[in-house]
Amino acid sequence: MKTAISFSGVDQKYMTHAGETAALQGIDLTIEAGEFVGLVGPSGCGKSTILSLIAGLFKPTHGEIRAFDRPVEKPSAERGYMFQQDYLLPWRTIEQNIVLGLEIMGALNDETRTRALTLLNEMGLGETAGKYPHQLSGGMRQRVALVRTLAADPQIILLDEPFSALDYQIKLLLEDLIVDTLKQRSLTGVLVTHDLGEAIAMCDRIYVMKSHPGRIKSVHTVPDSIRELSPLEARESTEFHHLFREVWGDLQDES
């Protein structure tokens, strides 16, 4: 198996006038290609910082981060990012929104545009290409955001609580959609969430983190019996509840 993401001895400190705060300390982790990994933990444990570091939005104070065996220097379309909200640009039509990444990469041509529109069609949103974001529902908009991310043809998808702004029902449907999409394309996924159930239902492996400073506390592998099910079905299984209690206990020690 190929390694998609690796952290070795990563520290992250935030500097302010008053001094420095350690956000992350001694992070070592390895994520295989095609794996879907969840990061859970109390707020302030640095899970979002890890995501930003993988994205290359800033560099760690110490240590090294590699993606597909190349050091992460700056953001790249190879690592797609899904936000808490869709952040569709309201002055652009849906079609213009989904090609934003391609435009920035300088890769927009007839072929890539057609591929983006095909993706939109696959998500059942082909009709909306000429519409503006405010004409769509929250769930549709987040699906458009997924198309925008996928259109740039990433190898890794970083998900920063992408369902937190949605209704419960829509959130469950989108979980299924994202897991399906990632597996189908054998993409690597990293999910940051404070919803433990979501992490267990979607991920292959879960990192539990603790705060002050942010460190990795434990790693849990999700058994095949849960992984074979869709996130929606997984929530019903007994193994799900078993693992939930185990990880929950781990999280409780923290607070």
Place this chain on the structure above:
Amino acid sequence: MKAELKTQTKTAPLRKSFLTRGATSPEHAAFLRQKRLTSLGVLGTQLLILIAVILLWEIGARLGWVNSFIFSQPSKVWAAFLAKAADGSLFYHTWITVYETLVGFLLGTLVGTLLAILIWASPFLARVLDPYIVIFNSMPKVALGPIFIVAFGQGFLSIVMMALAISVVVTTIVVYTSFRDVDANMIKLVTTFGGTRRHVFQKVVFPAALPTILSTLKVNVGLAWIGVIVGEFLVAQKGLGYLIIYGFQVFNLTLVMLALVVILIVSTLMYHLVAYLEKKSLRWRD
């Protein structure tokens, strides 16, 4: 479509009138009627006030309640309008002023926006220029009049510079603030695709601030009028501001009133034109 037809036939005796046009049901008709009656009432009252003021002014002047030598009177203003329109001088002076105002407010918006882009692009420059912007903003720009005349001469350039001086700093501040208020996550979005600061500006910051830039255009129309009229007061060769000063000096207050009325009408037209253009260019919002 079918359902619509059905309800139409069911409530067949739907009375069509000016007040209920476009109604889909008797209840809707009543609702529309009520709304339109209120609108008509507002418009009617507005017209009534205007007519009453003009009438009172005219009657007051004739009966000697107001001194018509100082305050003129509507019939004299109308006569002056006909005379000045006939010899073409009114349109000449109006065109001069409108032209100066257009140049002034387009330049004010353009230069203000460019300055805003410059200080957005360089946070260092933004910090350096901050106190100067604050000082220049709090200064009454009209006080610069004499300096402009010395520097740019007794004419067009001084007047346009006055309009520019009045509108440019406000524009810079408002537009720069709107650049800075753009949602940080939208900027992050562009960055995660590997976008540069230039991409951030082109794809997110500028389009997001465009509504603000367009609405400063509206404010700048008003500011440019102030600058141009003050400029014409000082330079006093042609234009509506010149007509006001000239009328005042020869104590022809009818001319002053005529110039005021023309300014009122033209500046209102200009404002609505800009507001219309703003609305048209922001169609994605509705």
